[in-house]
Amino acid sequence: MALFPVDVSEAPPIPAARSDSTGHPRRPLLVWVRTGTAHVRIDGDPVFHLTAGQGTWIPADGWHHRAIDTEPGTVAFPLWLQPGADGPSETTRFEVPEGWRDWLIQHFNLQVTPLIGHGLQDAITDLLGRHRAHPPAPSEDPDPLAPFTPPELPRAAGARAVAEELIRDPAIDLTVEQWATRALSSPRTLRRDFLAGTGLTFEQWRLHNRLIAAVEFLAAGFDVDQVAARVGFASRNGFTRAFKLRYGPTPHDFGRRLAASSAHVDLTPRATLARQTEELMAVVRGDASSASELLPAARTPAHANDMHVLSWIYRGSGYLDIGETRHERRRGVATWIPAGLKHVTGLRANSISLPLGSATTADLQLAEPLQVQFPPGWDDYLMHCSISARSGLHPDDYDPAHILDLFAEQVAAQRALSVPMPTDPSARAAAMDYLRHIDISRESAGYDVPAEVHRAFRDETGMTFARWRYAARMRVARDLLAGGARPSAVARRVGYAHLPAFSTAFTGLHGLSPREFQERERASPAARTHDPS
Template sequence: MTMPSSFAAGSGYPPPIPGARWSLADAPVRPLLLWVRTGAAHVRLDGGPVLRLKAGEGAWIPADGRAERAITTEPGTVAFPLCPHAGVGARGLSELTRFDVPSGWQDWLIQLFNLQVTPFSSRGYSPEAIAELLRRPGSPAPAMAGRDPGPEGFASPVMPRGRGARAVAEELMRDPALDLTVERWASRVLSSARTLRRDFLADTGLTFERWRLLCRLGAAVEFLAAGYDVDQVAALVGFASRNGLTRAFKGRFGLTPHEFGRELFARPGAGGLTQRAAAARQTDDLIRMMREVDSPAAPEMLPPASTPSHTNDVHVLSWMYRGSGYLDIGDQRYERERGVATWIPAEREHVTGLRENSVSLPLGNASTADLHLTAPLQVRFSPAWDDYLMFCSISARSALRPDDHNPRHTLDLFAEQVTAQRALSVPMPTDPRARAVAMECLRRIGEPGRPHDGEQGGTHDAEPGGTPDADVRAEIHRAFRDETGMTLSRWRYAARMRIARDLLAGGAPPSTVARRIGYAHLPTFSAAFSRFHGLSPREYQEREVADSL
């Protein structure tokens, strides 16, 4: 299904990409893999020499709570900070290391960033298959037998609903090896330790510590199924020792990790590779690539991915960088194409999916106070915007951002692009002052305003919000006449009719279109549309439908 509110591709160009720097807040938590897609970055660890990375290069930055990280990027740079699981550091490199990133790995790295900062996961694994193994006759699984597993079932524990608690839970699901105290978690999500503990218990029936333990054990099952040995799994999921994992695993499932692995691999086809396990495997490959030992081939394809059904308490802007995807809200499916950015409305339960060899990135959020949105809204960006939008995503979802980063920038960027695309087929003045007036008119095209006589035929309606003609300087009026061939009032009328045509072609009812472009009454809109296009809104829409058959 086509989005109910969408605009065709525009020809605008992005602003320049500013320099950025890394916040030190997360330095002790985990290792960092920095990959420079374009431009250049500078890395300095604990006062040592500066390592300069150019496009196509990466750096492994080890986790060390005693070392100070200094990471900066030059203007024009897109650099992806990727955070492997905290346990990967035990198998990775212990020193700051530069390496080359082959081109075949680059889209995979972009997708890895997406998977780390969003609820997306892959569908290539069935926990039910392993649950069946644990439950089958003769299997010594007292922890699973004879009772309803409830909130401590085999799969991942129930997610809390509270905003701060859910943010913590999502981060632990992505990386169960993170070993922060409740107090540090609370500081990261702008909450309090007391509130986090209360929300975990109220929403899941589990204390925070118990929830984290079950999260780690669920991840341990995935890594064991992927072929990791017990020592590696213990590090990957946050246990200090093999013995600690073994005790907890047997207490939960009635099998030791070794027994579980032996039973699993005795059954062909039982299980598979989760996104988390696949990411760990490919991180291993990256580490080998950094060491230039048996350099692995690039992934042949990117698997499909999707989010669970969920709601957000803010509007989320998601952009398709490559391939295609979809957004399911209720029984409606909205298609997402390459280059299209989609506002996903807050408080609407939805599923977002990516098809094979497709990549998306989150560009930012908007509160319900800043953006009034009840249905998805789309805008298309040309490929010229790719690097800039990646930079926006990195700034919005990581600690690598400009000093003057403004979270509202995404909202303004989207509004500007919609404005530019609304002006298609309507000549725009080139005079900077006249163009500013035109852009303001387009931004506020649907707002009611004062009566006007810019529409011929004696029928009056409310002019959309904007600068009244009487307040516009004479040279701006002259610029509109000289550069567009229309008066300001006539230009505004043409812009409204162009937008009305696009909305009607997209299937919007005439009454809805009338309201969207600032008309209080449908008959007035119909008369104005008929004068401009030579046929009524209904006739125009019927003709568009007939032409598409």
């Protein structure tokens, strides 16, 4: 997998952004300003004006409506804290010590990325396996997964979003109908997507996730009542019954055995986050004496996305595992993870990654990971991209596809994989410029390039520049159609203002209309069209 440097040395300016409380859970909210200025409004209270290094704490019961507005050049992180955070009862402004700032960035990452830990499963399996009198009957435990393995994520976007939110906060107690509304789906579709993607019903998946989280919290030293509340059980008795049915011992016995055992159990990110949230409250109160350590090594469950996902390493290092292949990721590297490929992303200790955005298969044709190295001067802008993509705090004219602009050279190169590229520097520059702007119809301008560029195209590709442009458009069009994009959308993507003109050009080259080509591809995925250009 090639690693490209970003093709510009200076990051774009960070625009103003805003958000409000619509659609967010009623939880404690912490807003931290890394750079610039933000204004936080809470109901009818005075506005909090926050500058770099400052934060404000808003208790769960301290507001009914809030809005965040940031000035240009500002990076502000909205952090929804876990239930049970024992902070001040009133809205509080505070200074964030420098040593805590990277931890807050990682906290944001955990809000939007479902990470699990290393080192827990084997120790817990060994400890509990010795005490489980008999395996549960199939009717009692229909879950086909190993009891200490975190459940897989569904592939469908709506179901996966629900699963990720439940991993971050197992205590959320919504019905399937309520979850379906939030996921812009129907209850029937949501249930079907969970079963098809994980082998579990929604209820089985949620219970499995809650009990895995309970093991993590008990291993971290939380008492049974705290754990029951943190993972979403209404009573201690109900939690004890479910835990005992699943694992054998009661939660109390498990905690006692774990404390008495010599097994070393690393805390998972979810459990460490719960512990460190308690420490964060000392920062809010102004009496923190030392910086918190960052989270330990972590990874995602194995899963596949239905969109290409872009992930950036801000600090430390990580990896991307696809099948038997490991792709290393280091500081500053952003990686496009292709849609449809089952994978695991991991972080090493004291490392931080952030998701920057996503792209559909119609926007980007990608068969293997694509990496770009960004310089440190891009850090603030990339954090702004991550916050915009995942938190709701974004510019009014936010376009999720803007992230592709940062990869113009690399996306153009991907588009040209099967189109001959000239090696002459001037001709190659003209080719890359065309590929970057292939969705803009500029044929009327005639591409006024020097004669030597035209000559280089003829000598090195066997095509005139005009014929090369036509071949490139048709190559991209075929990829988009094979990926399932509508012909009308493909026409716009490759620079045709009107679908009939595109259909005529495509049919003239391939002997099939765009729709007929697409139907043939669906019927025979292995089919390959000969390129007469």
